Amino acid sequence: MDVIFCVFTVLVTQQSSYFYQQVNAQDAEFSGNGYIVHNESCYFFSNIQSNFRTSNLFCKNHGMHLVSIQSSNEQSFLVEKIMKRGIEDYWIGLSRFSWLDGSPLSYINFPEINKALDDDGRCFRLRAHRNNWHDAPCSLQYKFICEVEYDFSLLCLMGEFRHYVYDQSCYYFSTLIENFKTSKSRCENFGMHLVYIESEDEEQFLISKREDDTDYWIGMASVGWRDGSQINYKNFRDVQSTFDRGGLCFLLRHPDFDWHDMTCDSTHRYICEKVFDGQAHMISTSFKLAADDATLDDEAIISSYSVRSVLRCAKLCMGDKDCAYFTFIAHERACSIGRSLLAADVSHLEPRHGARTYSII
Structure with missing residues (x-):
């Protein structure tokens, strides 16, 4: 599957660079470095084990989140892919009966509830061989699945x-x-x-x-x-x-x-x-990429929002008569819209890895 459909930002810090290199090296032979696209989401299946906190941090640092499972179809897809790799448990993004990405808990797949909570329900794993979710001590080492919605x-x-x-x-x-x-x-x-x-x-x-x-x-x-x-x-x-x-x-x-x-x-x-629907087509012909890995500074920003997609950010800009630029940071779901700037005035842009700033055409 083409890795390019996975829209994410790789942030390699001093703390995570070695961990990233291990994952990158060990997963090199699996479906394009471990990335698989399914139903407009991109998934990363790790090939090494880590505790819940480190797994969650890795996904965040790559512009993704620990997987949130929203349907029986998605559950079946994940189980199928895991079983092809071997019978192992994988961390998922469920903690205290809430998805870490803020998604609603609209689908559940626990065994009998009294058997699913041996460790207070703080950290959950997907048990593919039993096709259900079960908690585990957060310090245990499991493989993990990251997800990002494909836009x-x-x-x-x-x-x-x-x-x-x-x-x-x-x-x-x-x-x-x-x-x-x-x-x-x-x-x-x-x-x-x-x-x-x-x-x-x-x-x-x-x-x-x-x-x-x-x-x-x-x-x-x-x-x-x-x-x-x-x-x-x-x-x-x-x-x-x-x-x-x-x-x-x-x-x-x-x-x-x-x-x-x-x-x-x-x-x-x-x-x-x-x-395209009408709005997407209008937006695609109304903006151009002005700066990569750069964000508007505080002086230029009119207002900021939390949004899931670049289209939503663009629509917010189009709805503000003073907006001439907007910045979207996918892995933070952050949108900032800004007032008119001189094209040559780069002083209103600040370096920010993963940020993309667009201007009205």
Whole structure:
């Protein structure tokens, strides 16, 4: 799974640098340094053990939090991934019946309650082999799971990591090579779908953003877009050779970049798409990144908020007539909006690792 979908900030301090190096080295062979994307969250499965406090600190220092489990689906996903790694317990972000990230305790998975609280319920672990949660002394050493909610809008807004905005859609160009079914599933895991090409202009935009001369899976299947929408634009090669393989799965194929069917089990890169809602599209075309690893200073700040996403921070800025800049710090869920500054006046910006400051276009 592509690690770039995990939007987090790595803060390596003197106290945590050695610990970080151990994790990075030991997890190097597991799914991109231990990171897995599922249902718009990114998870990190550690490969070393630590106590509850150190595990929580590690997640925080990487812009994440110890996992909060919100549904039986998420529980099943975590158990499945753990069982593939071995039968072990993992720290989760539950302490005294509250999730550390502030999420509501809307889903629970304790055994009989009198058996789940051997140690006063201060620190909880996920016992995959029993598919439940149980407390444990906080000083014990277990592996742990970190989580951060994946915000594709942030990547699109920044235009980074092979994410691009055109009209009212965000596109992601994969570097992985997968068959059609797996490509479709990966896009869906990101809250996206295989691209639907609805005009020549859109196709020319996609061609202009490709990283090299390669073929890409698109969302055409059985000569129709997978969501059932009408084919308003088509670019099949020619009738004689376009459907040589049954017309079940289609590629945007170089060098002519027409559409050609291909055996669905063959492996290629793919393009994912997500259509913005009205607010996201407006925000993506209204702001630009002004400074990385920098925050507005106290003199420039009009007001500050606690928010979960860059989109919410941008909307707060747009709702204030005096706002010309905003700073968003993902791992702190911190948003600051600021008054107009001279573009060349960097004195109102302060270095801050993980902070990104945007300006109105």
